[in-house]
Amino acid sequence: MSGSRKIDILTRVEGHGTVELLREGGKVTGARLNLFESPRFFEALLVGRRYDEVAEIACRICSICSTAHKVAALQAVEQALKLQVSRQTGLLRELAVQGGQIESHALQIFCLSLPDYLGTSGFSGLAAAFPKELNQGLRLKALGNMIQETVGGRAIHPFNLMLGGVGKVPQAERLRLIHGQLEALHDELAGVVGFVSGLPESLPPVSALPFLAASGGPPLFGDRLTASGGETVMATSAAAWLHERVEPGSNAKVSRFDGKKTFMVGPLARLKLSMPDQTSERATGALLSSSLLARAVELQQALDRAGILISCLLDEGVGQEPPVAATPASGVGTALMEAPRGTLLHSYVFDKGICTAADIITPTAINQAAMEISLQKLILLMNSAGYEEVRSSCERLIRCFDPCISCAVH
Amino acid sequence: MKRLRVAITGLTSCSGCQLALLNCEAELPQLLELVDFRFFPMACSPATLESDYDAALVEGCLSMPHEQELLLSLRKRSRYLVAVGTCAAWGGVAALKNDQDREQLRQQVYGTDSTAALETFSPLPLNAVVQVDATVTGCPPEKEELIGLLTGLLKGSLPTLISYPVCTECRMKETLCLLTERSALCLGPLTLGGCGALCPALGVPCEGCRGPVPEANLAEAMEIYLQKGYAQEAACERLRRFCPGWRA
Numbered sequence: 049m050s051g052s053r054k055i056d057i058l059t060r061v062e063g064h065g066t067v068e069l070l071r072e073g074g075k076v077t078g079a080r081l082n083l084f085e086s087p088r089f090f091e092a093l094l095v096g097r098r099y100d101e102v103a104e105i106a107c108r109i110c111s112i113c114s115t116a117h118k119v120a121a122l123q124a125v126e127q128a129l130k131l132q133v134s135r136q137t138g139l140l141r142e143l144a145v146q147g148g149q150i151e152s153h154a155l156q157i158f159c160l161s162l163p164d165y166l167g168t169s170g171f172s173g174l175a176a177a178f179p180k181e182l183n184q185g186l187r188l189k190a191l192g193n194m195i196q197e198t199v200g201g202r203a204i205h206p207f208n209l210m211l212g213g214v215g216k217v218p219q220a221e222r223l224r225l226i227h228g229q230l231e232a233l234h235d236e237l238a239g240v241v242g243f244v245s246g247l248p249e250s251l252p253p254v255s256a257l258p259f260l261a262a263s264g265g266p267p268l269f270g271d272r273l274t275a276s277g278g279e280t281v282m283a284t285s286a287a288a289w290l291h292e293r294v295e296p297g298s299n300a301k302v303s304r305f306d307g308k309k310t311f312m313v314g315p316l317a318r319l320k321l322s323m324p325d326q327t328s329e330r331a332t333g334a335l336l337s338s339s340l341l342a343r344a345v346e347l348q349q350a351l352d353r354a355g356i357l358i359s360c361l362l363d364e365g366v367g368q369e370p371p372v373a374a375t376p377a378s379g380v381g382t383a384l385m386e387a388p389r390g391t392l393l394h395s396y397v398f399d400k401g402i403c404t405a406a407d408i409i410t411p412t413a414i415n416q417a418a419m420e421i422s423l424q425k426l427i428l429l430m431n432s433a434g435y436e437e438v439r440s441s442c443e444r445l446i447r448c449f450d451p452c453i454s455c456a457v458h
Numbered sequence: 459m460k461r462l463r464v465a466i467t468g469l470t471s472c473s474g475c476q477l478a479l480l481n482c483e484a485e486l487p488q489l490l491e492l493v494d495f496r497f498f499p500m501a502c503s504p505a506t507l508e509s510d511y512d513a514a515l516v517e518g519c520l521s522m523p524h525e526q527e528l529l530l531s532l533r534k535r536s537r538y539l540v541a542v543g544t545c546a547a548w549g550g551v552a553a554l555k556n557d558q559d560r561e562q563l564r565q566q567v568y569g570t571d572s573t574a575a576l577e578t579f580s581p582l583p584l585n586a587v588v589q590v591d592a593t594v595t596g597c598p599p600e601k602e603e604l605i606g607l608l609t610g611l612l613k614g615s616l617p618t619l620i621s622y623p624v625c626t627e628c629r630m631k632e633t634l635c636l637l638t639e640r641s642a643l644c645l646g647p648l649t650l651g652g653c654g655a656l657c658p659a660l661g662v663p664c665e666g667c668r669g670p671v672p673e674a675n676l677a678e679a680m681e682i683y684l685q686k687g688y689a690q691e692a693a694c695e696r697l698r699r700f701c702p703g704w705r706a
Binding site: 111 | 486581
């Protein structure tokens with residue numbers, strides 16, 4: 049018997065995609081990833097819009113990553129208009145991004161991934177069988193959202209992050225409250241990392257791929273791409289190097305670096321790059337399944353970083369300041385940063401304040417080729433397994449990448 | 459009490475309305491005792507459509523034939539179908555250039571020789587295709603609205619559509635009027651309330667993300683915009699960011 053069967057729709061991931069399993073003689077012989085998500089054509093929608101509208105529209109690309117999109121878009125627009133924001137604004141944006149990181153990682157670990165390890169169908173199954181774990185995850189997730197709401201005004205599509213600054217600067221008292229909660233959860237986090245590292249292996253040993261991440265700035269920010277092979281590319285040349293193109297079977301563009309190489313981005317890539325010699329071997333390990341632990345380690349880092357940022361803001365005296373006024377100008381701006389799922393690039397061209405070109409490259413689009421290769425490796429390793437077993441492993445493998453398909457297709 | 463059997467899905471969207479529900483961290487454990495999320499691909503496995511649901515909550519607009527198929531299927535299987543969020547209610551940002559040729563937009567992004575998303579059509583709100591029993595608007599909706607929607611459905615009731623503008627909520631909160639006092643292009647007078655006037659409360663002008671209020675005092679609002687130096691078209695253009703069909 050030969051032919052192909054689709055996994056109806058990938059579940060416990062953001063957006064719409066499938067994996068098509070190719071079969072020959074009763075065996076699964078190959079797999080094709082298909083991100084069939086409906087495109088909204090953001091890069092076309094943004095053309096013709098005013099400079100002060102671009103980030104407000106662009107953050108709607110994705111909800112889970114809306115703070116990352118908002119900040120990246122603002123930075124790119126400000127660079128194009130040669131607008132310098134205050135140190136306080138920079139710290140607040142960084143804090144919001146860490147809040148997004150906490151929310152996203154807690155959601156992925158506890159609600160989307162954990163059911164694979166504990167044998168339930170989703171968060172509702174966890175509530176019945178593992179309420180302690182679910183509640184711990186929800187507490188962490190809520191803290192991430194509290195940070196995003198405090199700085200961004202709202203957890204999804206953060207309107208308070210504006211061109212040139214922030215609308216209302218958070219009160220010191222509120223920041224102190226968050227700081228207290230960060231400290232309270234800090235100790236719990238060590239337990240979470242221990243718990244995650246103690247989970248049984250859920251996948252055959254598929255190795256991780258070469259990786260890359262933004263670097264050269266504070267955690268999750270940077271002005272260049274650094275890859276595992278030592279390649280370094282500045283933000284302004286990153287889009288050309290990432291070399292996005294349309295390939296059959298996906299509504300998301302695929303990156304083939306230099307036209308051929310494949311890299312993965314995300315928590316595992318970032319940890320391998322920032323702490324290659326760490327003792328936490330499994331978190332920076334050679335296997336793709338280490339992604340979950342890498343996410344837990346990053347959760348801890350995000351809590352620590354958020355605490356440091358709040359201390360900085362409080363020490364320096366946080367206070368209301370008007371956003372820096374922008375004037376319509378012409379120019380080009382490109383911002384690189386690390387969204388929860390990996391490297392994100394926003395690039396815009398303005399002519400007298402009107403956007404004439406937009407280019408947005410997202411983590412899941414970059415990861416597409418890596419996901420495809422990893423699926424092939426998995427199928428080779430599962431040579432004698434039946435369809436259902438392969439199918440379930442394929443879904444688990446895709447979840448290692450924590451795909452955000454709305455982002456990928458936008 | 460019998461648990462409410464619910465289907466939740468997203469069409470052309472950012473998943474923000476579904477995430478807003480998952481962001482109800484404090485309420486989720488209790489909500490799970492009352493609501494059975496039978497079909498919720500973003501958060502639960504497997505995604506298998508069953509024969510009937512008490513309610514289907516649908517986020518996003520329609521821009522592909524397979525979405526239309528899913529929507530019709532959910533309509534058939536569900537007692538109530540609720541449009542959740544601005545995209546489902548009005549089209550939302552995805553419909554920003556509905557006045558332009560869709561194929562041209564497609565080629566602008568994918569190039570002229572690609573067949574990606576060949577079947578895409580100009581985004582439509584859900585009520586263009588199916589009967590919608592209730593609407594919760596917002597980009598995204600407030601968490602309280604979603605909790606209220608689900609608990610209401612448990613008792614067999616649907617939410618009533620809000621009919622007052624964001625301005626009303628600003629007044630109730632005694633928030634400084636950004637339009638009259640700061641001359642900002644605030645869309646509060648023309649935009650559906652229900653958000654608690656979140657943005658103006660932080661000094662950020664309303665961007666109209668909840669769509670147009672049905673009984674807006676349009677003439678009055680336009681006169682104030684003009685006085686403040688904004689052409690009528692500028693205000694309309696801004697309002698169309700979330701509701702492309704909107705005309706003064």
